[in-house]
Amino acid sequence: xxxxxxxxxxxxxxxxxxxxxxxxxxxxxxxxxFGLLGPNGAGKTTTIRTVMDIFKPDAGAVQVLGQxxxxxxxxxxxxxxxxxxxxxxxxxxxxxxLAELKGTPRPVARQRALAxxxxxxxxxxxxxxxxxxxxGMQQKLQFVAGLVHDPELLILDEPFQGLDPVNVELxxxxxxxxxxxxxTVVLSAHQMNLVEALCDRIMLIHRGRAVLYGPLDEIKRRYxxxxxxxxxxxxxxGLPGVARTEQRDGVFTLTLEGTTPQAxxxxxxxxxxxxxxxxxxxxxxxxxxxxVVKEASDA
Amino acid sequence: MHKVWTIARHEYLVNVRRxxxxxxxxxxxxxxxxxxxxxxFFGGQASAFFERQFAPEPKQIGVVDHLGAFTPILPTxxxxxxxxxxxxxxxxxxxxxxxxxxxxxxxxxxxxxQVMVISKxxxxxxxxxxxxxSMRAFFVxxxxxxxxxxxLRQRLADPIEPVLVSLEGEGKPGGGPLNVALNFMVxxxxxxxxxxxxxxxxxxxLRGVAEEKTSRIIEIVxxxxxxxxxxAGKVLGLGVLGLTQVVVWLVSALGLSxxxxxxxxxxxxxxAHSQVFFLGLVYYLLGFLVxxxxxxxxxxxxxxxxxxxxxxxxxxxxxxxxxxxxxFVVSNPNVLLLRVLSWFPLTAPTMMLLRLPMAKVPTxxxxxxxxxxxxxxxxxLWAGAKVFRTGLLMYGKxxxxxxxxxxxxxA
Numbered sequence: 166x167x168x169x170x171x172x173x174x175x176x177x178x179x180x181x182x183x184x185x186x187x188x189x190x191x192x193x194x195x196x197x198x199f200g201l202l203g204p205n206g207a208g209k210t211t212t213i214r215t216v217m218d219i220f221k222p223d224a225g226a227v228q229v230l231g232q233x234x235x236x237x238x239x240x241x242x243x244x245x246x247x248x249x250x251x252x253x254x255x256x257x258x259x260x261x262x263l264a265e266l267k268g269t270p271r272p273v274a275r276q277r278a279l280a281x282x283x284x285x286x287x288x289x290x291x292x293x294x295x296x297x298x299x300x301g302m303q304q305k306l307q308f309v310a311g312l313v314h315d316p317e318l319l320i321l322d323e324p325f326q327g328l329d330p331v332n333v334e335l336x337x338x339x340x341x342x343x344x345x346x347x348x349t350v351v352l353s354a355h356q357m358n359l360v361e362a363l364c365d366r367i368m369l370i371h372r373g374r375a376v377l378y379g380p381l382d383e384i385k386r387r388y389x390x391x392x393x394x395x396x397x398x399x400x401x402x403g404l405p406g407v408a409r410t411e412q413r414d415g416v417f418t419l420t421l422e423g424t425t426p427q428a429x430x431x432x433x434x435x436x437x438x439x440x441x442x443x444x445x446x447x448x449x450x451x452x453x454x455x456x457v458v459k460e461a462s463d464a
Numbered sequence: 465m466h467k468v469w470t471i472a473r474h475e476y477l478v479n480v481r482r483x484x485x486x487x488x489x490x491x492x493x494x495x496x497x498x499x500x501x502x503x504x505f506f507g508g509q510a511s512a513f514f515e516r517q518f519a520p521e522p523k524q525i526g527v528v529d530h531l532g533a534f535t536p537i538l539p540t541x542x543x544x545x546x547x548x549x550x551x552x553x554x555x556x557x558x559x560x561x562x563x564x565x566x567x568x569x570x571x572x573x574x575x576x577x578q579v580m581v582i583s584k585x586x587x588x589x590x591x592x593x594x595x596x597x598s599m600r601a602f603f604v605x606x607x608x609x610x611x612x613x614x615x616l617r618q619r620l621a622d623p624i625e626p627v628l629v630s631l632e633g634e635g636k637p638g639g640g641p642l643n644v645a646l647n648f649m650v651x652x653x654x655x656x657x658x659x660x661x662x663x664x665x666x667x668x669x670l671r672g673v674a675e676e677k678t679s680r681i682i683e684i685v686x687x688x689x690x691x692x693x694x695x696a697g698k699v700l701g702l703g704v705l706g707l708t709q710v711v712v713w714l715v716s717a718l719g720l721s722x723x724x725x726x727x728x729x730x731x732x733x734x735x736a737h738s739q740v741f742f743l744g745l746v747y748y749l750l751g752f753l754v755x756x757x758x759x760x761x762x763x764x765x766x767x768x769x770x771x772x773x774x775x776x777x778x779x780x781x782x783x784x785x786x787x788x789x790x791x792f793v794v795s796n797p798n799v800l801l802l803r804v805l806s807w808f809p810l811t812a813p814t815m816m817l818l819r820l821p822m823a824k825v826p827t828x829x830x831x832x833x834x835x836x837x838x839x840x841x842x843x844x845l846w847a848g849a850k851v852f853r854t855g856l857l858m859y860g861k862x863x864x865x866x867x868x869x870x871x872x873x874x875a
Contacts, residue, residue, distance in 0.1 A: 214683075217686075217687045218687075219683065219686055219687065235690070238687065238688055238689075239688075241687070243683075243684060243687040245680070245683035245684060245687070247680040247683055248680055249679035249680030249681040249682075250679065250681055251675075251676075251679065251681060252679060253478075254478065262470070262474050263684060263685075263688070265470045266467060266470060266471070266685065266688035266689055267688050268466075268467070310684065311684070
């Protein structure tokens with residue numbers, strides 16, 4: 166049975182008359198990677214902070230792991246958008262302290278921290294001060310700080326921001342691995358390619374409201390531009406139902422009107438046109454994102 | 465509660481290793497040890513040493529006697545006082561450093577009392593020397609040399625030997641002005657040290673909070689514990705840190721005085737004022753609580769360390785007012801202004817720590833100030849934790865007063 170790890174119902178949060186989150190509802194299922202998208206200032210971080218019990222909602226209800234926010238703090242891992250670590254303290258001590266604050270017993274915390282440091286090639290730095298680490302190492306240490314207490318639900322606010330490409334790959338791998346271990350991950354991000362690569366379901370927030378919510382593949386299908394892409398060296402004029410043809414690097418993008426991709430393929434076969442590749446076009450998430458936000462802004 | 469403990473331990477361990485803390489803590493025992501060395505260097509009796517410091521005496525003194533009452537100089541004074549035939553000869557000896565001071569006693573001395581005091585440096589210190597007990601004895605002995613017996617002569621030179629008895633019944637022979645001074649000064653300095661310790665350890669709290677805020681780690685911490693737990697843990701950890709400092713000071717003072725240092729008279733006044741000592745501890749704890757919470761809130765409000773420190777400066781100022789007027793406290797411990805300051809929560813702890821050793825403080829002031837503090841601490845804690853939570857999460861801008869007020873209302 167799928168349990169809701171996170172349930173947000175009609176959440177409203179205002180600051181000084183400005184409504185940052187406006188009647189937002191969503192849920193996150195166990196074991197999925199859930200993406201929270203939106204332009205800057207859309208209300209992502211406010212939503213996350215409310216879930217983390219850092220802010221109190223003005224209206225609405227939040228249930229985290231079946232309980233009100235703040236009750237299950239020890240079972241949640243959090244990587245905030247604004248990041249930092251104690252700079253004058255030893256790497257291992259920082260990890261052990263943060264895990265202890267989550268309620269992990271000291272010896273267990275120590276053991277896990279050492280295992281993580283070893284895993285991320287930071288074992289030699291365990292007894293050095295955080296300030297001695299390079300930026301890339303501090304980024305790795307920062308993820309570990311959110312994981313070392315072995316949480317069931319991970320909430321990552323803009324986790325890829327400011328990361329070098331090596332660490333982006335590392336974190337992607339780590340998130341997939343955590344999902345494979347049965348953990349649930351909520352991440353907010355701007356980088357659409359990363360969201361596309363990782364998320365099972367997404368919600369797009371704009372001006373504090375959800376403008377798009379559901380499984381990623383379904384959304385992509387819904388926003389498919391009714392076009393096909395094909396690679397061929399033959400001439401393909403005069404196909405019925407093709408409104409527009411664009412060619413770029415030997416790939417044709419055919420915008421369809423009053424027909425289906427299946428019908429186009431049938432016509433191509435019937436005409437015995439040699440097709441090297443054929444696919445139903447989907448819009449990149451980025452385009453959907455821009456289109457939806459634009460539409461919502463105009464509305 | 466477990467988390468409060470974890471935070472307290474973390475804060476304690478991090479701060480106990482700070483260089484500033486170690487220097488400050490080691491300073492008192494080191495100064496004490498230094499005092500011991502100095503005292504033993506000056507030969508056994510430290511009290512004699514101090515007396516010499518406060519009332520230094522000239523080594524060799526020349527006398528030009530136009531009156532005739534000082535010729536010849538009595539045998540008991542001959543080792544230090546030397547007659548010169550005229551002022552010229554005396555000045556020459558002064559120039560040659562054979563004497564340090566030249567007294568020219570005019571013919572009309574008995575009527576006018578005027579004595580010309582000539583010295584190389586001159587000035588204030590010379591006037592003090594001339595007024596010293598031995599100089600007084602020199603004049604009295606010669607003026608009445610044949611008229612009265614030696615005992616009365618001595619009494620005339622030093623008519624009052626005070627034995628202080630106070631109405632509280634603690635009166636015991638003080639054993640001279642030095643002991644009286646020590647009886648006052650040692651508890652007074654203890655009060656000063658406690659005040660310093662409060663300011664230093666609450667200063668660490670300010671620094672720690674501002675550091676956590678500027679380094680952005682605060683959000684991770686707040687996702688694990690409540691603002692209340694964080695503040696309580698910090699106050700507890702740093703409070704124990706401050707107590708560690710005080711205990712090190714006391715133990716070192718007692719340790720030093722257990723040995724040869726008892727001649728410094730450090731331990732005696734402390735042990736004699738056990739009630740002051742106990743109340744001092746109470747005010748120390750209450751004072752620390754008030755200041756620690758205020759500093760924590762101030763630390764959370766600033767966007768940078770400097771800004772936080774400026775905000776906290778307002779509170780440090782209040783704590784320092786009693787210190788600034790401490791000279792006044794020594795002379796008039798129960799004057800109205802000081803009593804008013806004892807009833808105001810921001811100044812009460814430091815004011816009372818300074819007043820307690822000075823005199824019998826009215827019981828109503830003790831009870832009143834403790835009650836005021838005990839009542840204001842929960843209020844300060846409650847408001848502090850609210851402001852703390854709001855301030856901590858605002859980066860880049862300081863919350864306006866209105867937002868602070870709103871945070872308080874949104875309890």
